[in-house]
Amino acid sequence: MKMLVIKCGGSTIEKLSPSFFSELVRLKNKHQIQPIVVHGGGPSISSILSSLHVETSFIHGLRKTTEPVLEVVEMVLSGSMNKHLVRQVIKAGGNAMGLSGVDGKLLMAEPIANASELGLVGEIVDVNKEVLLPIMQLGIIPILSPLAVDAEGQHYNINADMAAAAIATALCAPLCMITDVDGVIVGDSVATKLSDIEVYRLIENTLITGGMIPKVEAAIQSLSKGVSKVGIINGTQNDALTNFALNHTEAGTSFYLEEVMEKSV
Structure with a gap:
């Protein structure tokens, strides 16, 4: 089974057109590529926290999470945001199931290294594939x-x-x-390719900041652990997802490990 993990940012979800979800369904039904969607929900979480007068802040692009913040995070992510996406896939003619990483111990975690700063923020130590595979086989x-x-x-x-x-x-x-931008913007233009060394240099020089930091770090981390291809693309552009999945055109920003490239030359 060919699979594709698709991460949808919270600020982007409301900007996605019905055609994006049609692409998702088409990838599965026509091209036999199984999508797995992971989503955020940052702006909605911030809005509700503000309305409830619960303090929230970010450190290096990550939300500091106290117990009251975590309650709202879970309510938004596993509730309204998750079911919104499920409905959109169904409207596009597909079948979807919403899950939290808590369900079936799908995502096992431990406190992040700087938990004293960030509170109840974790990092994944295990993914229970046995929960996901039967769902996809259906x-x-x-x-x-x-x-x-x-x-x-x-x-x-x-x-x-x-x-x-x-x-x-x-x-x-x-x-x-x-995302809702064309990739990683460095200066006035989109970087079409970035190496691990370039990414960390751009972060150090504050040319990559805020919420883009965890994106590029996740990209490099996954490549270093064996993921073959990682990209950041603008999901509001027609066919961007299909072009990425089928390697039709270069879109957005792709990533590579500089050491691996040097060894292959």
């Missing part, structure tokens, strides 16, 4: 919210880019990150 597109659990039942907020990278690594599947 012809269903999984729609996953990036929450995780540890052995004691503690829930964690997981950055959606990092969750998607962990799932792509576990499934040995390409990873496509959907």
Whole structure:
């Protein structure tokens, strides 16, 4: 089974047209490529936190997560945002199932290294593929919210880019990150290709900042663990997802490991 992990950013979801979801269904039905969608929900979470007067902040692109924040994160991600995406796939003629990473211990986590700063933010230590595979064998597109659990039942907020990278690594599947920009913008133009060394230099020089940092770090991390192809594309452009999946054209920003390139020359 050919698979493709697709990460949809929270700020992008409301901008996706029905044609994007038709592409998802077409990839599965016509091209026999099984999509697995991992989604964020940042703006909706921030909006509800604000309305509830719950303080929220970001550190290096990651949301500091207290217990009250985690309750809202889970409500939005595993509730309204997840089911919105399920409905869109069904409207496009497909079949989808929404899952949280907590369900069936799908995503197992431990506290992130700087948990003293970030609170209940985790990093994935295991992906339970045995939960996903039977669902996909039934012809269903999984729609996953990036929450995780540890052995004691503690829930964690997981950055959606990092969750998607962990799932792509576990499934040995390409990873496509959907945004509402044309890729990683450096200066006044889109970088069509970036190496791991270039990525870290751009972060150090504050040319890559904010929410783009976890995206590019997830891209490099997944490549270093064996994922064959990673890209950041503009999902609001017609056929961008299909072009990425079928290698029709270069779109957005793709990534590579500089050491691997040097060895292959």
